[in-house]
Amino acid sequence: MGGEGGLWQRLRFQAALLWQLLRRAPAQISPSRRTDAASGDAETLIEALQSGNLARLDCLGPALLRGSHSPGLPWFFVALESGSLRTVSWFLRHGASPVAADRSGRLPLEVIIARVAAADEYDDHLPDCPAMARALIAAGADPDARNLSGTCLPDLAASTGLTLP
Numbered sequence: 001m002g003g004e005g006g007l008w009q010r011l012r013f014q015a016a017l018l019w020q021l022l023r024r025a026p027a028q029i030s031p032s033r034r035t036d037a038a039s040g041d042a043e044t045l046i047e048a049l050q051s052g053n054l055a056r057l058d059c060l061g062p063a064l065l066r067g068s069h070s071p072g073l074p075w076f077f078v079a080l081e082s083g084s085l086r087t088v089s090w091f092l093r094h095g096a097s098p099v100a101a102d103r104s105g106r107l108p109l110e111v112i113i114a115r116v117a118a119a120d121e122y123d124d125h126l127p128d129c130p131a132m133a134r135a136l137i138a139a140g141a142d143p144d145a146r147n148l149s150g151t152c153l154p155d156l157a158a159s160t161g162l163t164l165p
Helices: 003-023 042-051 054-060 062-066 075-082 085-093 108-118 126-138 153-160
Strands: none
Touching: 042 054, 042 075, 042 085, 054 062, 054 085, 062 075, 075 085, 075 108, 085 126, 108 126, 108 153
C-alpha cells in the first residue's frame, strides 16, 4: 500500500474514527460541562493520543484526566478507542479509573473489546489491544464484568477473538 491511494485510505480511516467519536456525543452539552484540556485544539490532542506523544500528555497533566472531548467523551475513552498502549498506560499511571463507565455506560474494558471488533488494517495499534486489556485488568478492571445489556465481557471478547486474562 503506499502512494496516494494509501494516503487517501488512511485519511478516510482517520475521518471515520473522528466521526465515530462525534457520533457518541450527547444531543446537547452545556458549556459549563465541557472541559477541553487542549485549549480548543482537539485535533492536536487526538493526534497525541493516537501517536503516544507522552510529552504532550505530560504538559496537560491532571487537566487531561478530568477533561473530555467537546462532545463529552472523556479523553481516557478517546485514548481507549484510538490510542496506543503507551497512551492508555499513561492515563492509568496518572489515575484514570479502569472501572468507571463513560456517560453512555461503557466500561473501559468494553471499549477495548469494541475496538477490536471494529478494527481494520488501518488501526496502527490493534496489536496493542490485548496488552491494553491486560493493563486495565492489572489496574483493577473486572474481566468478568457485564456490560449494560448484561453480556459478560469474556463472551463479548471471545466473539472478537480477544482473550481476556
